[in-house]
Amino acid sequence: MPRPVAVAPEDLPLRLMPAAPARRDHCVVLLHGFTSTPASVRAWAEGLAAGGSPVSVPLLPGHGTRWEDLAATGADEIRAAVRAVVDLELARHGRVVMAGISMGGALALDAAAHRPVAGVLVVNPALRFASPLAPFAPLLAPFVPTVAPIADDIADPTARERAYPRTPVAGVAAVGHIQ
Structure with a gap:
């Protein structure tokens, strides 16, 4: 049985609503990248x-x-989760625009191919x-379970x-099935 692992508060899902008055007839579903969390796209979401x-x-x-959880997660599970969020936001707002970075960008394109989204923005x-x-x-994967991290690969050292x-x-294999 897997051990329970807490998610840090800054890594939890985000749901941001604009200050009134604002249009509520659409929603942007924004997807983070591989091994990352919503914290990595928080400024974009804001x-x-x-x-x-x-x-x-x-x-x-x-x-x-933890990385072990990602190692046990397949592409179909990730795709299904994205499509469920899109379906929820379509029901709430009527229109969805997909956005994402890196793996999130590939998932945004995948969702757009399978759901009636209004637009897609990928980085x-x-x-x-x-x-x-x-x-x-x-x-x-069975012989080399992990490799060096891909985080902090930005040229800005700060x-x-x-x-x-x-x-x-x-997890790399799972992303390969999304591409």
Whole structure:
């Protein structure tokens, strides 16, 4: 039985509503990247809300706890969670705009292919891996469970990204199935 793991408050899902008066006939569903959390896109979400859009930022399955949880999470589970959020926001608002960064961008495009969204905005969508070893992740995962983290890979040395201290190779395989 897996041990329970608490999610840090800053990593919890976000739901931001703009100050009145604001249009509420749409919602932006904003998706974080691989091994990250809603905290990584909080400033983006706040900017969208300040501009008048309700924003929903889910914590994707396998994220925000420990890398072992992500290693045990498949692409179908992540996709299903995103589609459930989209369905919920469509019921609440009538229109949804998808947005995401990296893996979240790939998931936003995937959701747009399967749900009637009004638009899509992606930043650096993870459409393919640069590493020639990535396609072998499913075979490597039992022997190499983790690799170096992908967090804090921003050129600005003062920028800090909340993410796992290791990257689970099984998680890389799951992202490969989303691409």
